[in-house]
Amino acid sequence: MKTTRRALMGGAAAVAAAPAIVRAQPAPPANRTVRAILHGDIPTFDPIWTTANMAANHGALVYDTLFGIDEKVTAQPQMIGRHGFSDDKLTLTMELREGLKWSDGTDVTSRDCVASIRRWAVRDGAGQHMMERVADVSPGDARTIIIKFKEPYGIALDAMAKTSTPFCFMMREKEALTDPMQKIETTVGSGPFIMNERETRPGTQYVYDKNPAYRPRSEPASWIAGGKVAHVDRVIIQNVPDAQTAIAALQAGEVDYVETPSLDSVPELERDRDIMLAPRSPLGDVGWIRLNFLHPPFNNAKARQAVLWAVNQENHMKATFVDPRFYQKCGAYLTCGTPMENDANTDWFKNGPNPERARQLLRESGYNGEPVTLLQATSIVYMNNTAQILAQELRGIGFNIQVVPMDWSGVVQRRAVKAAPDQGGWNIFITSADGLSSSNPIWAAAHAATGERGWFGWPSDEKHEQLRNAWVSAPDLASRQRIAREMQENAWNFVPTVYYGQWKQPVAHRRNVTGWIATPGCVPFWNVRKT
Numbered sequence: 001m002k003t004t005r006r007a008l009m010g011g012a013a014a015v016a017a018a019p020a021i022v023r024a025q026p027a028p029p030a031n032r033t034v035r036a037i038l039h040g041d042i043p044t045f046d047p048i049w050t051t052a053n054m055a056a057n058h059g060a061l062v063y064d065t066l067f068g069i070d071e072k073v074t075a076q077p078q079m080i081g082r083h084g085f086s087d088d089k090l091t092l093t094m095e096l097r098e099g100l101k102w103s104d105g106t107d108v109t110s111r112d113c114v115a116s117i118r119r120w121a122v123r124d125g126a127g128q129h130m131m132e133r134v135a136d137v138s139p140g141d142a143r144t145i146i147i148k149f150k151e152p153y154g155i156a157l158d159a160m161a162k163t164s165t166p167f168c169f170m171m172r173e174k175e176a177l178t179d180p181m182q183k184i185e186t187t188v189g190s191g192p193f194i195m196n197e198r199e200t201r202p203g204t205q206y207v208y209d210k211n212p213a214y215r216p217r218s219e220p221a222s223w224i225a226g227g228k229v230a231h232v233d234r235v236i237i238q239n240v241p242d243a244q245t246a247i248a249a250l251q252a253g254e255v256d257y258v259e260t261p262s263l264d265s266v267p268e269l270e271r272d273r274d275i276m277l278a279p280r281s282p283l284g285d286v287g288w289i290r291l292n293f294l295h296p297p298f299n300n301a302k303a304r305q306a307v308l309w310a311v312n313q314e315n316h317m318k319a320t321f322v323d324p325r326f327y328q329k330c331g332a333y334l335t336c337g338t339p340m341e342n343d344a345n346t347d348w349f350k351n352g353p354n355p356e357r358a359r360q361l362l363r364e365s366g367y368n369g370e371p372v373t374l375l376q377a378t379s380i381v382y383m384n385n386t387a388q389i390l391a392q393e394l395r396g397i398g399f400n401i402q403v404v405p406m407d408w409s410g411v412v413q414r415r416a417v418k419a420a421p422d423q424g425g426w427n428i429f430i431t432s433a434d435g436l437s438s439s440n441p442i443w444a445a446a447h448a449a450t451g452e453r454g455w456f457g458w459p460s461d462e463k464h465e466q467l468r469n470a471w472v473s474a475p476d477l478a479s480r481q482r483i484a485r486e487m488q489e490n491a492w493n494f495v496p497t498v499y500y501g502q503w504k505q506p507v508a509h510r511r512n513v514t515g516w517i518a519t520p521g522c523v524p525f526w527n528v529r530k531t
Contacts, residue, residue: 028233031530034513036257037246038523040380041239042206043409045195046183048120051165051445051455052412053434053522060224060522061208061235062103062189063169066094066113066145067161068225073436075161076225078217079108079170079190089152096143101213102172103194110139115176117145117160120168122180125445125455126159127168129468155442155472163224163521164437164444192216192228192526193235206237208525221527223519228526231515235525241379241407250275250508256530257516259523261508262381263322269508277506281520283435284504286335287316287382288446288497289390290457292427295420297372297399302365304495308348310358310393317501319389320382327503333488335439336502339477340484345492358397371402373421375414375429379407383430386500390430415456429456434520435502441468441487449496459496 027033040054047059068078077083083094100108114137121127135148147156160168175184187195193208200206216227238255240246243262249255251272259280261269269275291298291307298304317327331349334340348354372394376387391401404426406414411429419425437444447468451460467487474480509516515527 032233033236034232034234034257034525034528034530035236035238035255036259036523036525037238037240037249037255038259040241040408041203042237043412044183045185045187047169048123048166048171048180049183050412052408053165054408056165056167056522057237058195058206059167059169059189060191061193061525062187062191062195063167063171064100064189064191064228065161065168065224066117066170067157067168068223069158069161069163070222070225072222075157076219076222078161078225079113089154090149092147092149092156093140094145094147096145097215098143099215100190102188102190103211103213104172104188105213106172107142108170108190109142109173110145111142112173112176113145113170114139115173116170117147117168119171119176119178119180120166123445124166124168125448126162126164126442128448128450128453129442129472130156130159153472159442161225162437162440162443163519164434164440165521166445167224167521190214192230196234204239206239208235208237209233216526221517221524223517224522224524228524230526231529232525243381247508250510253510256513257507257509257523259507260381260505263320263326263505266323266506274511275508276511277508278516279518280505280507281434281436281518283335283337283439283520284502285432285434286330286438286502287386287430287432287500289386289500290415290429290431290446290497291495292421292425292457293459294418294452295425295427296370297365297367298427300365300367301494302361303367304498305348305493306358306361306365306397307394307498308358308492308495309352309354309361310397311390311498311500312353312393313499313501315393316386316389317503319385321501321503321505326505327501330499330502333491334441334484335435337435338439339481340439342481342485342488344485344489346488348492353393355397362398367398369398369400371421372399372427373425374401374403375411375426376403376405377408377411377430378405379409382432382503383408383411386430390428390500418452418458430500436520441471441484446497449494457497459494461490461494461496463490464494464496 042054047055067075080094081097121131133153192214194211196207210230210233216229219226247265313329321327330336331346332341377383417425441447445455448454449459449461449464471483513530517524
Protein backbone atom coordinates (compact mmCIF):
# COMPACT_ATOMS: atom_id res chain seq x y z
CA MET A 1 0.00 0.00 0.00
CA LYS A 2 1.36 3.40 -0.95
CA THR A 3 2.00 5.77 1.93
CA THR A 4 0.28 9.14 1.54
CA ARG A 5 0.87 12.42 3.33
CA ARG A 6 -2.61 12.08 4.81
CA ALA A 7 -1.71 8.69 6.28
CA LEU A 8 1.65 10.04 7.45
CA MET A 9 0.14 12.89 9.41
CA GLY A 10 -2.90 10.86 10.41
CA GLY A 11 -0.70 8.58 12.50
CA ALA A 12 0.57 11.59 14.42
CA ALA A 13 -2.94 12.94 14.87
CA ALA A 14 -4.11 9.63 16.27
CA VAL A 15 -1.41 9.78 18.92
CA ALA A 16 -2.30 13.37 19.81
CA ALA A 17 -5.98 12.45 20.12
CA ALA A 18 -5.37 9.38 22.26
CA PRO A 19 -6.54 9.42 25.89
CA ALA A 20 -4.05 10.86 28.38
CA ILE A 21 -3.55 7.46 29.98
CA VAL A 22 -1.91 6.25 26.75
CA ARG A 23 0.75 8.97 26.73
CA ALA A 24 4.00 8.46 28.57
CA GLN A 25 4.19 12.26 29.02
CA PRO A 26 2.63 15.37 27.48
CA ALA A 27 3.70 15.93 23.88
CA PRO A 28 6.40 18.61 23.65
CA PRO A 29 5.85 21.64 21.40
CA ALA A 30 6.80 21.53 17.72
CA ASN A 31 10.05 23.42 18.25
CA ARG A 32 11.14 20.77 20.76
CA THR A 33 10.25 17.83 18.50
CA VAL A 34 12.26 16.53 15.55
CA ARG A 35 10.56 14.28 13.00
CA ALA A 36 12.73 12.25 10.65
CA ILE A 37 12.23 9.82 7.80
CA LEU A 38 15.14 7.40 7.61
CA HIS A 39 16.03 4.86 4.94
CA GLY A 40 13.77 2.07 6.15
CA ASP A 41 11.85 0.47 8.98
CA ILE A 42 13.44 -0.71 12.24
CA PRO A 43 13.59 -4.52 11.88
CA THR A 44 14.28 -5.23 15.56
CA PHE A 45 14.88 -3.31 18.78
CA ASP A 46 17.97 -5.45 19.40
CA PRO A 47 20.91 -3.62 17.75
CA ILE A 48 23.33 -6.43 18.67
CA TRP A 49 21.35 -9.19 16.94
CA THR A 50 21.61 -7.52 13.52
CA THR A 51 23.93 -5.33 11.47
CA ALA A 52 20.97 -3.43 9.98
CA ASN A 53 21.69 0.30 10.24
CA MET A 54 18.09 1.08 11.21
CA ALA A 55 18.59 -0.99 14.37
CA ALA A 56 21.80 0.99 14.99
CA ASN A 57 19.85 4.26 14.63
CA HIS A 58 17.46 3.02 17.30
CA GLY A 59 20.37 1.81 19.43
CA ALA A 60 22.28 5.10 19.24
CA LEU A 61 19.25 6.93 20.65
CA VAL A 62 18.69 4.73 23.69
CA TYR A 63 22.02 3.06 24.44
CA ASP A 64 25.55 4.32 24.98
CA THR A 65 29.00 2.87 24.34
CA LEU A 66 32.12 2.54 26.48
CA PHE A 67 34.15 4.33 23.81
CA GLY A 68 33.27 6.25 20.66
CA ILE A 69 35.10 6.99 17.42
CA ASP A 70 35.50 10.71 16.74
CA GLU A 71 35.89 12.54 13.43
CA LYS A 72 39.67 11.94 13.55
CA VAL A 73 38.89 8.20 13.59
CA THR A 74 40.27 7.98 17.11
CA ALA A 75 38.70 6.06 20.00
CA GLN A 76 37.60 8.36 22.84
CA PRO A 77 36.15 7.37 26.24
CA GLN A 78 32.37 7.69 26.40
CA MET A 79 30.82 5.86 29.36
CA ILE A 80 34.36 5.32 30.64
CA GLY A 81 36.28 7.78 32.79
CA ARG A 82 39.74 6.52 33.69
CA HIS A 83 41.23 3.64 31.73
CA GLY A 84 44.61 2.20 30.83
CA PHE A 85 46.71 -0.82 29.91
CA SER A 86 49.17 -2.54 32.19
CA ASP A 87 52.88 -2.20 31.39
CA ASP A 88 52.88 -5.55 29.59
CA LYS A 89 49.80 -4.47 27.56
CA LEU A 90 47.93 -7.60 28.64
CA THR A 91 45.41 -6.05 31.04
CA LEU A 92 42.97 -3.26 30.19
CA THR A 93 41.28 -1.65 33.19
CA MET A 94 38.29 0.63 32.61
CA GLU A 95 36.33 2.63 35.19
CA LEU A 96 32.78 3.78 34.50
CA ARG A 97 31.98 7.46 34.97
CA GLU A 98 30.10 8.31 38.13
CA GLY A 99 26.35 8.70 38.06
CA LEU A 100 25.48 6.57 35.01
CA LYS A 101 21.90 5.32 35.23
CA TRP A 102 19.67 2.99 33.25
CA SER A 103 16.36 4.48 32.15
CA ASP A 104 14.64 2.38 34.85
CA GLY A 105 16.57 4.40 37.46
CA THR A 106 19.08 1.72 38.48
CA ASP A 107 22.84 2.22 38.40
CA VAL A 108 24.95 1.11 35.43
CA THR A 109 27.42 -1.45 36.81
CA SER A 110 30.48 -3.27 35.61
CA ARG A 111 28.48 -6.52 35.60
CA ASP A 112 26.11 -5.00 33.03
CA CYS A 113 29.04 -3.98 30.84
CA VAL A 114 30.87 -7.29 31.09
CA ALA A 115 27.74 -9.15 29.95
CA SER A 116 27.20 -6.59 27.16
CA ILE A 117 30.76 -6.92 25.85
CA ARG A 118 30.46 -10.70 25.82
CA ARG A 119 27.13 -10.70 23.96
CA TRP A 120 28.29 -8.12 21.40
CA ALA A 121 31.50 -10.06 20.74
CA VAL A 122 29.56 -13.16 19.70
CA ARG A 123 27.71 -11.29 16.94
CA ASP A 124 30.28 -8.74 15.79
CA GLY A 125 33.25 -9.45 13.53
CA ALA A 126 35.61 -7.11 15.37
CA GLY A 127 34.37 -8.49 18.69
CA GLN A 128 35.01 -12.06 17.55
CA HIS A 129 38.50 -11.12 16.41
CA MET A 130 39.25 -9.43 19.74
CA MET A 131 37.84 -12.23 21.90
CA GLU A 132 40.08 -14.80 20.21
CA ARG A 133 42.89 -12.94 21.98
CA VAL A 134 41.07 -12.39 25.29
CA ALA A 135 41.66 -14.60 28.30
CA ASP A 136 38.91 -13.09 30.45
CA VAL A 137 36.44 -10.21 30.77
CA SER A 138 35.36 -9.64 34.35
CA PRO A 139 34.06 -7.01 36.78
CA GLY A 140 36.37 -5.56 39.40
CA ASP A 141 34.32 -3.44 41.76
CA ALA A 142 30.89 -2.05 40.81
CA ARG A 143 32.36 0.44 38.32
CA THR A 144 35.50 -1.34 37.10
CA ILE A 145 35.77 -3.60 34.04
CA ILE A 146 38.89 -5.69 33.47
CA ILE A 147 39.88 -7.34 30.18
CA LYS A 148 42.84 -9.71 30.28
CA PHE A 149 44.47 -10.47 26.93
CA LYS A 150 46.49 -13.51 25.86
CA GLU A 151 48.65 -11.22 23.73
CA PRO A 152 48.88 -7.45 23.21
CA TYR A 153 45.93 -6.23 21.14
CA GLY A 154 46.42 -2.60 20.18
CA ILE A 155 43.02 -2.08 18.53
CA ALA A 156 40.87 -3.14 21.50
CA LEU A 157 39.56 0.39 22.12
CA ASP A 158 38.93 0.89 18.40
CA ALA A 159 36.89 -2.32 18.28
CA MET A 160 34.65 -1.21 21.16
CA ALA A 161 34.39 2.34 19.76
CA LYS A 162 33.68 1.65 16.09
CA THR A 163 30.71 3.04 14.20
CA SER A 164 30.14 -0.06 12.06
CA THR A 165 27.25 -2.29 13.04
CA PRO A 166 26.71 -3.79 15.47
CA PHE A 167 27.97 -1.03 17.77
CA CYS A 168 29.25 -2.17 21.17
CA PHE A 169 26.15 -0.88 22.99
CA MET A 170 25.87 -1.38 26.74
CA MET A 171 22.72 -3.02 28.14
CA ARG A 172 21.53 -4.14 31.53
CA GLU A 173 22.92 -7.50 32.56
CA LYS A 174 19.36 -8.87 32.47
CA GLU A 175 19.10 -8.27 28.71
CA ALA A 176 22.78 -8.83 27.93
CA LEU A 177 22.64 -12.38 29.26
CA THR A 178 20.13 -13.24 26.51
CA ASP A 179 21.41 -15.81 24.00
CA PRO A 180 23.12 -13.68 21.31
CA MET A 181 21.27 -15.66 18.64
CA GLN A 182 17.93 -14.61 20.16
CA LYS A 183 16.51 -11.08 19.93
CA ILE A 184 15.87 -9.07 23.08
CA GLU A 185 12.48 -7.40 23.29
CA THR A 186 13.02 -4.98 26.20
CA THR A 187 14.55 -1.56 25.57
CA VAL A 188 16.21 -0.16 28.68
CA GLY A 189 19.30 1.93 27.96
CA SER A 190 21.50 4.63 29.44
CA GLY A 191 21.68 6.85 26.36
CA PRO A 192 20.46 10.39 25.62
CA PHE A 193 16.87 9.31 24.81
CA ILE A 194 14.30 6.83 26.14
CA MET A 195 12.03 4.89 23.82
CA ASN A 196 8.40 5.91 24.33
CA GLU A 197 6.81 2.50 23.86
CA ARG A 198 3.27 3.77 24.42
CA GLU A 199 3.39 6.12 21.46
CA THR A 200 5.55 3.97 19.23
CA ARG A 201 3.66 2.22 16.44
CA PRO A 202 5.96 -0.46 14.95
CA GLY A 203 6.02 -0.22 11.17
CA THR A 204 4.73 3.37 11.27
CA GLN A 205 6.51 5.56 13.82
CA TYR A 206 9.02 5.27 16.65
CA VAL A 207 8.99 7.84 19.46
CA TYR A 208 11.93 8.73 21.71
CA ASP A 209 11.89 11.21 24.60
CA LYS A 210 14.83 13.03 26.12
CA ASN A 211 16.39 11.09 28.98
CA PRO A 212 16.40 13.47 31.96
CA ALA A 213 18.90 11.29 33.82
CA TYR A 214 21.49 11.19 31.03
CA ARG A 215 24.82 12.82 31.86
CA PRO A 216 26.60 13.86 28.64
CA ARG A 217 30.33 14.30 28.52
CA SER A 218 31.70 17.85 28.54
CA GLU A 219 33.65 17.55 25.27
CA PRO A 220 32.09 18.79 21.99
CA ALA A 221 30.17 16.15 20.04
CA SER A 222 32.30 14.45 17.37
CA TRP A 223 30.82 11.50 15.48
CA ILE A 224 29.71 9.12 18.28
CA ALA A 225 32.19 10.56 20.80
CA GLY A 226 31.97 13.64 23.03
CA GLY A 227 28.92 15.24 24.58
CA LYS A 228 25.67 13.67 23.40
CA VAL A 229 23.52 16.64 24.40
CA ALA A 230 19.80 16.34 23.60
CA HIS A 231 18.63 19.84 22.69
CA VAL A 232 15.13 18.62 21.76
CA ASP A 233 12.62 16.81 23.96
CA ARG A 234 11.35 14.28 21.43
CA VAL A 235 12.50 12.47 18.29
CA ILE A 236 9.97 10.75 16.05
CA ILE A 237 11.22 8.40 13.34
CA GLN A 238 8.52 7.82 10.72
CA ASN A 239 8.55 4.90 8.31
CA VAL A 240 7.62 6.29 4.89
CA PRO A 241 8.70 3.97 2.07
CA ASP A 242 7.44 6.24 -0.73
CA ALA A 243 10.18 8.74 -1.69
CA GLN A 244 7.81 11.35 -3.17
CA THR A 245 5.69 11.33 -0.03
CA ALA A 246 8.79 11.86 2.09
CA ILE A 247 9.94 14.86 0.02
CA ALA A 248 6.46 16.41 0.02
CA ALA A 249 6.30 16.08 3.82
CA LEU A 250 9.75 17.70 4.17
CA GLN A 251 8.85 20.64 1.95
CA ALA A 252 5.57 21.13 3.80
CA GLY A 253 7.38 21.22 7.14
CA GLU A 254 5.63 18.06 8.35
CA VAL A 255 9.01 16.36 8.88
CA ASP A 256 12.41 17.90 9.51
CA TYR A 257 14.87 15.41 8.04
CA VAL A 258 14.97 12.88 5.20
CA GLU A 259 17.99 10.59 5.21
CA THR A 260 17.78 9.33 1.62
CA PRO A 261 15.94 11.81 -0.60
CA SER A 262 15.43 10.56 -4.13
CA LEU A 263 18.20 12.10 -6.21
CA ASP A 264 15.86 13.11 -9.01
CA SER A 265 14.36 15.51 -6.44
CA VAL A 266 17.74 17.17 -5.70
CA PRO A 267 17.39 20.05 -8.21
CA GLU A 268 14.01 20.95 -6.72
CA LEU A 269 15.38 20.76 -3.16
CA GLU A 270 18.38 22.89 -4.08
CA ARG A 271 15.98 25.65 -5.17
CA ASP A 272 13.95 25.48 -1.95
CA ARG A 273 15.22 28.14 0.46
CA ASP A 274 13.76 26.27 3.45
CA ILE A 275 15.72 23.06 2.70
CA MET A 276 19.41 22.25 3.04
CA LEU A 277 21.32 19.35 1.51
CA ALA A 278 24.27 18.07 3.53
CA PRO A 279 26.77 15.18 3.43
CA ARG A 280 25.55 11.99 5.07
CA SER A 281 28.95 10.41 5.69
CA PRO A 282 32.50 11.47 4.72
CA LEU A 283 33.36 8.30 2.77
CA GLY A 284 29.85 7.52 1.64
CA ASP A 285 28.66 3.95 1.28
CA VAL A 286 29.85 0.85 -0.56
CA GLY A 287 27.32 -1.44 -2.23
CA TRP A 288 27.72 -5.15 -1.44
CA ILE A 289 26.30 -8.12 -3.36
CA ARG A 290 26.46 -10.93 -0.83
CA LEU A 291 26.77 -14.52 -2.07
CA ASN A 292 26.02 -17.59 0.04
CA PHE A 293 29.09 -19.86 0.35
CA LEU A 294 27.13 -22.66 2.05
CA HIS A 295 25.11 -23.85 -0.95
CA PRO A 296 25.52 -24.28 -4.73
CA PRO A 297 26.26 -22.54 -6.96
CA PHE A 298 28.29 -20.04 -4.88
CA ASN A 299 30.13 -22.66 -2.87
CA ASN A 300 32.28 -22.71 -6.03
CA ALA A 301 34.78 -19.87 -6.54
CA LYS A 302 34.32 -19.91 -10.33
CA ALA A 303 30.61 -19.11 -9.94
CA ARG A 304 31.48 -16.21 -7.63
CA GLN A 305 34.08 -14.95 -10.10
CA ALA A 306 31.44 -15.08 -12.83
CA VAL A 307 29.34 -12.58 -10.87
CA LEU A 308 32.41 -10.36 -10.41
CA TRP A 309 32.91 -10.17 -14.18
CA ALA A 310 29.18 -9.75 -14.95
CA VAL A 311 28.33 -6.72 -12.77
CA ASN A 312 28.31 -3.33 -14.49
CA GLN A 313 28.80 -0.81 -11.68
CA GLU A 314 27.95 2.17 -13.87
CA ASN A 315 24.50 0.76 -14.60
CA HIS A 316 23.83 0.05 -10.93
CA MET A 317 24.98 3.49 -9.78
CA LYS A 318 23.26 5.51 -12.49
CA ALA A 319 19.91 3.77 -11.94
CA THR A 320 19.65 5.08 -8.37
CA PHE A 321 22.13 7.91 -7.89
CA VAL A 322 21.65 9.50 -11.33
CA ASP A 323 24.22 12.29 -11.07
CA PRO A 324 27.95 11.37 -11.25
CA ARG A 325 28.52 13.93 -8.47
CA PHE A 326 27.06 11.37 -6.09
CA TYR A 327 28.66 8.09 -7.17
CA GLN A 328 31.77 6.40 -8.48
CA LYS A 329 32.83 2.99 -9.69
CA CYS A 330 35.33 1.31 -7.38
CA GLY A 331 37.48 -1.81 -7.59
CA ALA A 332 39.15 -1.44 -4.19
CA TYR A 333 38.37 -4.12 -1.63
CA LEU A 334 38.88 -1.64 1.26
CA THR A 335 37.02 1.44 -0.03
CA CYS A 336 38.09 4.01 -2.61
CA GLY A 337 39.48 7.26 -1.24
CA THR A 338 41.19 5.67 1.77
CA PRO A 339 44.83 4.82 2.53
CA MET A 340 44.00 1.14 1.89
CA GLU A 341 42.87 1.68 -1.73
CA ASN A 342 45.00 -0.13 -4.34
CA ASP A 343 44.67 -1.73 -7.77
CA ALA A 344 45.83 -5.29 -7.06
CA ASN A 345 44.02 -8.01 -9.05
CA THR A 346 41.49 -5.65 -10.64
CA ASP A 347 41.41 -6.86 -14.25
CA TRP A 348 37.70 -7.56 -13.72
CA PHE A 349 37.29 -3.85 -12.93
CA LYS A 350 39.68 -2.35 -15.51
CA ASN A 351 38.58 -4.64 -18.36
CA GLY A 352 35.04 -5.49 -17.35
CA PRO A 353 32.26 -6.07 -17.29
CA ASN A 354 32.84 -8.96 -19.69
CA PRO A 355 29.78 -11.21 -20.10
CA GLU A 356 31.67 -13.74 -22.23
CA ARG A 357 34.37 -14.12 -19.58
CA ALA A 358 31.60 -14.48 -16.98
CA ARG A 359 29.86 -17.20 -19.04
CA GLN A 360 33.12 -19.14 -19.37
CA LEU A 361 33.71 -19.00 -15.61
CA LEU A 362 30.14 -20.14 -14.97
CA ARG A 363 30.63 -23.13 -17.32
CA GLU A 364 33.88 -24.00 -15.53
CA SER A 365 32.04 -23.96 -12.20
CA GLY A 366 29.84 -26.85 -13.30
CA TYR A 367 26.63 -24.88 -12.86
CA ASN A 368 23.71 -26.72 -14.45
CA GLY A 369 20.80 -24.29 -14.40
CA GLU A 370 19.67 -24.78 -10.79
CA PRO A 371 17.42 -22.01 -9.39
CA VAL A 372 19.32 -19.16 -7.70
CA THR A 373 17.31 -17.27 -5.06
CA LEU A 374 17.89 -13.49 -5.07
CA LEU A 375 16.29 -11.58 -2.20
CA GLN A 376 14.93 -8.23 -3.39
CA ALA A 377 14.41 -5.57 -0.71
CA THR A 378 11.57 -3.59 -2.28
CA SER A 379 11.34 -1.01 0.52
CA ILE A 380 14.82 0.51 -0.04
CA VAL A 381 15.27 2.14 -3.45
CA TYR A 382 18.91 1.36 -4.16
CA MET A 383 18.54 -2.26 -3.05
CA ASN A 384 15.38 -2.68 -5.12
CA ASN A 385 17.00 -1.21 -8.24
CA THR A 386 20.21 -3.18 -7.84
CA ALA A 387 18.34 -6.46 -7.42
CA GLN A 388 16.46 -5.87 -10.69
CA ILE A 389 19.61 -4.96 -12.63
CA LEU A 390 21.59 -7.82 -11.11
CA ALA A 391 18.87 -10.32 -12.05
CA GLN A 392 19.14 -9.21 -15.68
CA GLU A 393 22.95 -9.33 -15.65
CA LEU A 394 23.08 -12.81 -14.16
CA ARG A 395 20.36 -14.21 -16.41
CA GLY A 396 22.35 -12.83 -19.32
CA ILE A 397 25.33 -15.04 -18.47
CA GLY A 398 23.27 -18.17 -17.80
CA PHE A 399 22.08 -18.11 -14.17
CA ASN A 400 18.50 -19.21 -13.47
CA ILE A 401 17.60 -16.30 -11.18
CA GLN A 402 14.49 -16.48 -9.03
CA VAL A 403 13.76 -13.06 -7.53
CA VAL A 404 11.97 -13.10 -4.16
CA PRO A 405 10.57 -9.63 -3.33
CA MET A 406 10.07 -8.60 0.31
CA ASP A 407 10.66 -5.56 2.47
CA TRP A 408 14.05 -4.99 4.09
CA SER A 409 12.88 -6.34 7.44
CA GLY A 410 12.05 -9.59 5.68
CA VAL A 411 15.51 -9.74 4.11
CA VAL A 412 17.10 -9.16 7.52
CA GLN A 413 15.17 -12.13 8.92
CA ARG A 414 15.76 -14.48 5.98
CA ARG A 415 19.46 -13.77 5.42
CA ALA A 416 20.16 -15.33 8.85
CA VAL A 417 18.77 -18.69 7.64
CA LYS A 418 21.51 -21.20 6.81
CA ALA A 419 19.17 -23.78 5.27
CA ALA A 420 19.16 -24.43 1.53
CA PRO A 421 17.34 -21.84 -0.59
CA ASP A 422 14.42 -24.19 -1.28
CA GLN A 423 14.06 -24.66 2.48
CA GLY A 424 13.78 -20.99 3.39
CA GLY A 425 17.38 -19.91 2.75
CA TRP A 426 18.88 -17.83 -0.04
CA ASN A 427 21.72 -17.45 -2.55
CA ILE A 428 22.09 -13.67 -2.99
CA PHE A 429 21.04 -10.53 -1.15
CA ILE A 430 21.90 -6.85 -1.64
CA THR A 431 23.21 -4.58 1.09
CA SER A 432 25.77 -1.84 1.74
CA ALA A 433 28.31 -0.73 4.33
CA ASP A 434 29.50 2.74 5.22
CA GLY A 435 32.82 3.51 3.58
CA LEU A 436 34.70 3.87 6.85
CA SER A 437 33.83 0.42 8.19
CA SER A 438 34.34 -1.11 4.75
CA SER A 439 37.88 0.34 4.69
CA ASN A 440 38.85 -1.59 7.82
CA PRO A 441 39.25 -5.38 7.51
CA ILE A 442 38.34 -5.85 11.17
CA TRP A 443 35.54 -3.34 11.73
CA ALA A 444 33.17 -4.54 9.01
CA ALA A 445 31.68 -7.85 10.13
CA ALA A 446 31.30 -8.93 6.51
CA HIS A 447 35.07 -8.81 5.96
CA ALA A 448 35.55 -11.91 8.12
CA ALA A 449 36.10 -15.18 6.25
CA THR A 450 35.55 -17.47 9.22
CA GLY A 451 32.88 -19.70 7.71
CA GLU A 452 29.74 -20.37 9.69
CA ARG A 453 31.04 -18.31 12.63
CA GLY A 454 31.04 -15.23 10.40
CA TRP A 455 28.56 -12.85 8.84
CA PHE A 456 25.69 -13.79 6.52
CA GLY A 457 27.08 -15.45 3.41
CA TRP A 458 29.59 -17.26 5.63
CA PRO A 459 32.72 -17.07 3.40
CA SER A 460 35.72 -19.13 4.45
CA ASP A 461 39.34 -18.55 3.49
CA GLU A 462 42.35 -19.30 5.70
CA LYS A 463 44.74 -16.97 3.87
CA HIS A 464 42.33 -14.07 4.20
CA GLU A 465 42.16 -14.57 7.96
CA GLN A 466 45.94 -14.74 8.20
CA LEU A 467 46.19 -11.43 6.33
CA ARG A 468 43.59 -9.80 8.57
CA ASN A 469 45.61 -10.83 11.60
CA ALA A 470 48.81 -9.53 10.01
CA TRP A 471 47.09 -6.21 9.23
CA VAL A 472 46.18 -5.77 12.90
CA SER A 473 49.74 -6.52 14.01
CA ALA A 474 51.42 -4.31 11.40
CA PRO A 475 53.65 -1.65 13.02
CA ASP A 476 52.91 1.26 10.66
CA LEU A 477 50.75 2.56 7.81
CA ALA A 478 53.13 1.42 5.06
CA SER A 479 53.04 -2.13 6.39
CA ARG A 480 49.25 -2.11 6.56
CA GLN A 481 49.05 -0.82 2.99
CA ARG A 482 51.32 -3.64 1.81
CA ILE A 483 49.16 -6.21 3.59
CA ALA A 484 45.98 -4.58 2.25
CA ARG A 485 47.35 -5.11 -1.25
CA GLU A 486 47.97 -8.81 -0.54
CA MET A 487 44.50 -9.06 0.99
CA GLN A 488 42.87 -7.55 -2.10
CA GLU A 489 44.89 -9.82 -4.43
CA ASN A 490 43.53 -12.81 -2.55
CA ALA A 491 39.99 -11.44 -2.08
CA TRP A 492 39.31 -10.99 -5.78
CA ASN A 493 40.31 -14.63 -6.29
CA PHE A 494 38.00 -16.19 -3.70
CA VAL A 495 35.41 -13.35 -3.93
CA PRO A 496 33.89 -12.95 -0.46
CA THR A 497 31.63 -10.19 -1.78
CA VAL A 498 30.94 -8.43 -5.08
CA TYR A 499 30.70 -4.64 -5.03
CA TYR A 500 28.36 -2.63 -7.24
CA GLY A 501 29.76 0.88 -6.62
CA GLN A 502 30.34 3.59 -4.03
CA TRP A 503 28.16 6.62 -3.40
CA LYS A 504 27.75 9.74 -1.30
CA GLN A 505 24.07 10.48 -1.12
CA PRO A 506 23.18 13.78 0.59
CA VAL A 507 20.59 14.10 3.32
CA ALA A 508 17.91 16.79 3.23
CA HIS A 509 16.70 18.75 6.24
CA ARG A 510 14.75 21.86 7.11
CA ARG A 511 17.03 24.91 7.39
CA ASN A 512 15.73 25.69 10.90
CA VAL A 513 16.93 22.31 12.22
CA THR A 514 20.69 22.43 12.70
CA GLY A 515 23.54 20.54 14.35
CA TRP A 516 23.34 17.32 12.33
CA ILE A 517 26.57 15.31 12.58
CA ALA A 518 27.74 13.47 9.45
CA THR A 519 28.56 10.22 11.19
CA PRO A 520 29.19 6.83 9.54
CA GLY A 521 26.96 4.01 10.72
CA CYS A 522 24.05 5.89 12.29
CA VAL A 523 22.09 9.15 12.30
CA PRO A 524 22.84 10.97 15.58
CA PHE A 525 19.98 13.03 17.03
CA TRP A 526 22.05 14.55 19.81
CA ASN A 527 23.50 18.02 19.08
CA VAL A 528 20.41 18.80 16.93
CA ARG A 529 18.61 22.10 17.55
CA LYS A 530 15.31 23.35 16.19
CA THR A 531 14.18 26.97 16.05
